[in-house]
Amino acid sequence: MSAQIGWTDWLVIGLYLVGLVLLSLYLSRSQHSRSDYYVGNHGIGPWAIAISTMATQCSTSSILGAPAFVAFAAGGGLVWLQYELAVPLAMIAIMVFLFPAFYRLNLISVYEYLERRFDLKTRLILSGIFQFVRAFATAVTVYGISLVIELITGLPFFWSVVLIGAITLLYDVLGGIRAVIYSDVLQMLILVVVLLGLLALLLADLGGFSGIFSALPSGRVKSLDFAATGLGDGQTFAFWPMLIGGFFLYVSYYGCDQSQVQRELCSRNLNDGRKALFLNGILRFPFVLLYCLLGVAVAAFALHNPGFIDSLPKDAGQPNYNLAVPLMMTKMLPHGLIGLGMVALFAAAMSSLDSVINSLSATTMEDFVRRFKKGQWQQRTELNLSRLVTVCWGVLTLGFAFFVGRIADTVLEAINMIGSLINGPVLAVFALGLLTRRANGNGAVAGLLGGFGLNLYCWVAVPTLSWLWWNAFGFGCCFLVGYLVSLISGKRNTEHGLYWHSLGEQQNDKRWKKGYLLLVLWALVILLVAWGLERL
Template sequence: MSSLDWIILFGTLLLIVGYGVYKTKGSKNIESYLKGDNSMKWWTIGLSIMATQASAITFLSTPGQAYNSGMGFIQFYFGLPLAMIILSIWVLPIFYKLKVYTAYEYLESRFDLKTRVLGAFLFLIQRGLAAGITIYAPAIILSTILGWPLVYTTVVIGSLVIIYTVSGGTKAVSQTQQHQMIVMMGGMIVAGLFVIKLLPEDIGLAEATKLAGHMGKLELINTDLDLENRYTLWTGLLGGLFVALSYFGTDQSQVARYLSGKSLTESRLGLMFNGLLKIPMQFVILFIGALVFVFYQFNQAPVFFNEAAKDEVYLDPVQKEKYQSVEKEYSNLFEEKRRQVQLLSEAQGDEIQVLKQSIAQIHDQENQLREEAKTIIKNTNEDLETTDTDYVFITFVMENLPKGIIGLLLAVIFSAAMSSTASELNALASTSIIDIYKRNIYQNGSERHYLIASKLFTLFWGIVAVLFATFAGLLDNLIQAVNILGSIFYGTILGVFLSGFFIKYIKGNAVFIGALVAQAVVLYFYFFSEMAYLWFNLLGCGIVIMTGLVYQFFKNR
């Protein structure tokens, strides 16, 4: 990286952190620290909600997802706008009426203390692990690209987040996320423009879109009723609806964002702002990934995108020779593919189908060579990761974009990691102090005592997240890993809340038993079935409600 890139990267990060600390210094009590004095406008809430969800994983993994599998991942978000409407109409008024700090306070007023503690506990497990992943995701990739030890990258991201989150609480998180969101989307749009600029002269946006469509990267909708397919219209509308209801309605990292609103109207507008813009934002990021795929049809891609793994293979003379043989064959194959793709960009009529089939056969051969390369990598060192989806976009950035733009895109990734992690740490501290510490351990402390305790809990969870990130292993695909982790717990939590909101017949013991049964069943299906993870949300929610109804019926009799 050039000096200009380093200046842009760290200049952007330090300005954001400094601004957050400056604008929010001096919280006097936990209401100011955890709810930001209820002073947030709707656009701040909306941007903060989007920035909380749009972690670094979004900007690292999503383009790679489109590169490998096409844009069908967009279906994951189809249930989100409907969820925002449901929450705005029925859930927000309840939270505002009760003047809660956390979503789980409601569970005690509706059910009992043990249900509140269970809901808070499930959240702390799920979000505590997720916070580590949101740091680890960019840390491991950036450490590979920049040549830094993983520990250094993890500590840099974690420390920057901890500084302004501990200092300013909710208000610091929301204020910094406005600017982080601008940096994130601005940087991605710039990257998209450069992808188009780097294509051959006779290939513009229209031609690139046409080629991406011909090669199956723009298939947005899948109407198959297949429970094992993760991304279909039905998993998005049903599973996606339930995960969005749970995430935005019961996950404190999101609830805290809109509970800091100046009024119920401001919070509703913030949620609807997110509902309207989230799908277009994800579409843009996925489309950039599809354009990167087109770019690599005219410019040779590496046989394996994680260069650090290749470098280790090259240290073994025997494995190096095998790997170079695969690379040579891959290179020869690319020349034929590029010729066929060029013909496809100009083809018409029946010729299109013939060329598509020919290119598909070449892609199959490329995939076979990639599998051979992965086998060589594993034979070199079985601990090396052979999944490179998360390296696709960052490799394109580092190898093809000009000086300055590289620094900007790295700032995007760091900012995204910081924004989502800050929300998570703030939410973990809120839940720890309000639902566990203040309610069950020490009830008679002063405002200053609870303010200091809130900051210490924020620091504690920050350290936990950094430690988990340091020792985590790279998962199949980071954006899927976070969604899978959420889906394991979200359905159960949502079932508890929906029972509270809409089914007055179900009481505390019934919903508590229902939650335990549902969580056990979901874990069983996760470990011992091939069910697509989005269905876990519907499964867990349904079991909580059905078990609660059955238990309550027999108890009443």
């Protein structure tokens, strides 16, 4: 599979990478402070923020792994679409409860809220957890895409990491969050165009949707599973765990994770931030549907062309299904467009890597570095130091990519499981702060440990329980333990303005009631689309 690209493909890749660097140089002219660097001086529009958020969520692991899950995984198929039912509902919860509080407090690091509401240790613990989990997961993403680059281009693994990482780090350091967001928009557009083109070619080759769906066994196109519960029956991707567990997962990820919230905080005002969340709740499903349909098409192509599976690179003697989409690109696209296809894979990786590096830098500066300085730094000094911290995180993350090889395959399959160990407890810590007056830092940390411990026990002792339920169970355990420990210890922070109900009319903006209703109706539309696909 190696060295299947020509000079025209390299030209397309080179022009794209140079264009990203030039864009970041242009955007760097408007940077004068750390606020410019990390939140774009609160001057970015909702459409750009929404598309950038989608691009980060849909990483290389999604673009390669989701079609492979749909096409080849045992128990896979279109049941993946059930995961999307929770997204619009999660956006409502964030728009109502979380985002207005964070925006009103003029935060850069979302974990600053925890210090103001609880204490310093709660802030540093949550920030540290974010930095560890995100840096490790991003190293796995870099490892995965670098393997693809190595296989397709013939570049050694070292230079594949350098190619994807160095360019991303360069435009991230120069352009800050503006470069992250606007490059994500460009990368998302390229990715959609390439995936649509590849799907169109497969449809033409296989006789359209009717030819594709008729060729597959019914289990592969099954999209809804109401019968199973995931509560000990071994059915991980049943409807209820994906809806309920997915709701807590998405509220935590989009509402409490710095890599996501930081984009929302770039909004020009509270209404624009809500609009960005609303757009993400609407636009995400069509894109996920696109790469799931691509997975169905790849499965049908493999049935019509038995040699396709054998042509996949082997991993421990078994075909590596995650490389099905890149291999399909080299088979279906002419030279030049293969380069564009590689750019799409670069885009998927870069859109995850750039935002994580920038958010790691933001939390390090805001939660750790700045507290060591007595008095105020000059704005230029803060900006240069922010860029230096970004470089350090970029180098560290890229360095990690060389050491995850032996466990990367396991982590790529289990990355959502690992996140689900802590997603629910993290959300519960913020909920304790926003929804209760009696909760304190000791209770929040005790609840965090309790929720994480419960989820870890479920992983080890109850393997037949769907890991999606961990998000809900961890939330409930953390909230209950945190509140009880707080009642016992008694101490609390009573600073005005840190509770949800203290936000007053901002939380009850009548203009958004129709928006919330539309998101509920959109969740029903997703359900109907999934039901309709199952009956094609």
